[in-house]
Amino acid sequence: MEPILAYFESIPSSHRSAILVGGIAFFWLIEYLIPLFRFNYKKVQHAGINIFFTLTTIVVNFVLAFLLFQASEWTVANKFGILQWIDIQFPTLSVWWFVLIGVAALDFFGAWLAHYVEHRIPVLWRFHLVHHTDTHVDTTTANRHHPGESVIRFVFTLLGVVLVGAPVAIIMLYQSLSVVLSQFNHANIVIPKVLDKWISYVIVSPNMHKVHHHYQLPYTDTNYGNIFSIWDRIFRTFAVKDPKTLVYGVDTYPAAAENNNLKSLLKIPFNKYRPPTTLNADE
Numbered sequence: 001m002e003p004i005l006a007y008f009e010s011i012p013s014s015h016r017s018a019i020l021v022g023g024i025a026f027f028w029l030i031e032y033l034i035p036l037f038r039f040n041y042k043k044v045q046h047a048g049i050n051i052f053f054t055l056t057t058i059v060v061n062f063v064l065a066f067l068l069f070q071a072s073e074w075t076v077a078n079k080f081g082i083l084q085w086i087d088i089q090f091p092t093l094s095v096w097w098f099v100l101i102g103v104a105a106l107d108f109f110g111a112w113l114a115h116y117v118e119h120r121i122p123v124l125w126r127f128h129l130v131h132h133t134d135t136h137v138d139t140t141t142a143n144r145h146h147p148g149e150s151v152i153r154f155v156f157t158l159l160g161v162v163l164v165g166a167p168v169a170i171i172m173l174y175q176s177l178s179v180v181l182s183q184f185n186h187a188n189i190v191i192p193k194v195l196d197k198w199i200s201y202v203i204v205s206p207n208m209h210k211v212h213h214h215y216q217l218p219y220t221d222t223n224y225g226n227i228f229s230i231w232d233r234i235f236r237t238f239a240v241k242d243p244k245t246l247v248y249g250v251d252t253y254p255a256a257a258e259n260n261n262l263k264s265l266l267k268i269p270f271n272k273y274r275p276p277t278t279l280n281a282d283e
Contacts, residue, residue, distance in 0.1 A: 001095045008176070009169035016176065020054075023180045027139035027187040034190045036206070036243060039136045049262055050140035053130070057143050060150040064158075071161045072168050081165015102170040103177065104228055109160025111178065111226035114153050116237070119221055124152060126269040132220070133259040133268070135249040137213050142182040148269055174227075181227050185209035204229050211241045215249040 028047075075081045079088060083102050086093060118128040127149040134141045145153065161171060185204045199205040204225045212223040222239035225232045232238040249259065258264045 001099060004173070005095070005099070005167075005169040008172040009167070011172050011176075016172075019176050020058075020179055023183040024139055027183050027189070031138055031188045036188050036190050036210075037136075039138075039188070041136050043138075046136055046138070046260065047140045049260060049265070050134070050144040052262060053145055053147075053265075054140070054143035056147040057145050057150045060147055061154060064151075064154050067158055068161055068171060069168060071158055072166055072171060075162060075165040076167055079165075081163055083167070083170070084165035099170060099173070102164060102166050103174045104230070105164040106157070106160045106166060106171065106174040107178070107225075107227040108231055109163060110153070110157035110174070112224050112231040112235075114156035115224040115226070116235075117156075118149070118152065119224070124149075126271075127152060129250065129253065129268050130265050132213065132250040133253045133265065134213075135256055135259055136188075137186055137210060137248045138188040139183045139186055141213075142179075142186040146266070146269060177227055185226075200229050202229065203227060207243045208238075208240075210243055210246055210248075211239050213246065213248050214241060215247045215251050215254075220250065 075084060079085075082105055083098065086098065086101065115128075118124040127146045130146040130149065131141070131144050134144055160166070166174075181203060185206050186209065187206055189206060191199070191206055193207070196205045196207040200208040204223070204227065208223050208229060209225070211219050214220060219239060219241060222237050223232055224237055229238070253259055253268070
């Protein structure tokens, strides 16, 4: 584990870019071979919109990255946060456990909690809506986030770094895993149900996460996780639904043309609030 941490502590930007692009390319190919849904859409055009939002997310995180590094250095220097407390109380703890706890805790604050709060606070939900309006969920959907949401997510990640007391290496490892697993669980691929079920006991599987993209409540408000599925199980937000019965999108923005227009998507957070129209599951 020490060589892995040493690598991620000084991982070059080019390598981080390769992880992002390589993940999209890999799952894009798998989607052609074993698609869950055979969408009637222009895949390249659809990807273009989502890649635009991927680029804006990269810009937001690049501009604000110095805050993560400063927060990390401060927590380590002042022995503040969960990992720093563990390091003091259990100095002989295996580095594997140290890393696992750190990544899991960052996944909670930076992904699960941020996602849950976005669904509960209307002003934040307006930004997150851009992600949910995608009616053709595939691996490119993973990074379909309005620039405003990218800032919101960064704030939660920054909070996580401080509370967790995460060293830089663990932050970079977490972010790399987060990117790849998000691409994986959004990918439009078929996985045998038994295998997917077993995967979902540990990490967020494609069938598990896609329930979250069903267009109606209560399914929209379930399965918030990104890396580990444990948080949805602990907080009782875990749900199961046959993937073949899913309808992607959100019932308050049903117009396909609107949801595939970049200008319209950028304006969504500033439109008049549209409360959910369906409060019960359709099935």
